[in-house]
Amino acid sequence: MSAARDVHAAARAVLAERDVETKLKGAERLWAEWNAGQLQTADSAEPVAPDFAGRPERPLLVPPNQLAKRTLRDREGHAALIHALAHIEFNAINLALDAVCRYPGLPEGFYRDWLQVAAEEAEHFGLLRDHLRTLGYDYGDFPAHDGLMQMARATADAPLARMALVPRLLEARGLDATPEIQQKLRGYGDAAGAAILDIILRDEIGHVAAGDRWFRHLCSLRGLTPEAAYRDLLGRYRAPRPRRPVNTEARLRAGFSEAELDALLDRD
Structure with a gap:
């Protein structure tokens, strides 16, 4: 049986990933590996989080006041609302993984909780993206803002x-x-x-x-x-x-x- 991997480094690799599909599969894999005893916390007190979470080139990030108001007046407005919700869930994957690799030295339950959150946020994103595709759009087709990640950087x-x-x-x-x-x-x-x-x-x-x-x-x-x-x-x-x-x-x-x-x- 192979030795357990460092959970902080493993989460960092998925957090830094820019490809959406790879990040989703990575978040789900980390949760499965944790439950299988294949990940362990490290003794190091140094955080291993990257400066910035990986994200695809699109959507274009703009200040919140530059986003059009999302209303259900037509198909495009409907899709824009679903896209905004999907973007929140994508950021939430990164936020959960960031907590795992940024804050070492906490009880194991902390990392278990945030790995579970990352996997569930990945599921949420997938459900919303699939729904968005039924409307003729995909993730990245609308601009979005970066408020959640700005607060993550501040803290x-x-x-x-x-x-x-x-x-x-x-x-x-x-x-x-x-x-x-x-x-x-x-x-x-x-x-x-x-x-x-x-x-x-x-x-x-x-x-x-x-x-x-x-x-x-x-x-x-x-x-x-x-x-x-x-x-x-x-x-x-x-x-x-x-x-x-x-x-x-x-x-x-x-x-x-x-x-x-x-x-x-x-x-x-």
């Missing part, structure tokens, strides 16, 4: 901030937005697209919960109160607060408390 040296501001903030916003998007898709006659979002919402609750779990673990190591630390990080990084309407049920299942949601939303 590269701070795992506490990364857990707080990527899964627990930006990805949690997806929990809030998904029911409204599903309603619009069903109204447009896209029951298949809405059904894909059922799968994604189910899994994303678990992904936000993983971020919440490790955020609280890191707070405990530092003697911090999670709710106060979260508010502090929002201010320090000038991060946006949750937008209304908030999917309270999904956020509670992902680890937020009622008191925290009330404070974040300034509810009485």
Whole structure:
């Protein structure tokens, strides 16, 4: 039986991959290898993450204010919305893999969680891309923005901030937005697209919960109160607060408390 490979280096190789198909297969393979005991954490305390995640030449990345508003007025607008969702999932693969290779020295459960997330995000991307192709388009056919990866770069040296501001903030916003998007898709006659979002919402609750779990673990190591630390990080990084309407049920299942949601939303 061959020796187990270094999980950090293995994740780095997939993270740096630019080809979409190779990255998807790589994320799925890493999760299978972890479950088969073929990957192990390294003793080194040095991160092995590349400076930038690998991505294909397309889509063209532009500032968010240069993106046209995605509406379901026609086939192109419909495809643009599905493309935007697929782009989020592609970035989420990179974000999960980045956590595996950027933050060594954490419990094995941390790497198990983010390898599972990477594999599930790859599945989500594949479902959305296949659906996009039924509309006559493919990933890369529309411009996109890089907001998730910008926050990843801003928190590269701070795992506490990364857990707080990527899964627990930006990805949690997806929990809030998904029911409204599903309603619009069903109204447009896209029951298949809405059904894909059922799968994604189910899994994303678990992904936000993983971020919440490790955020609280890191707070405990530092003697911090999670709710106060979260508010502090929002201010320090000038991060946006949750937008209304908030999917309270999904956020509670992902680890937020009622008191925290009330404070974040300034509810009485």
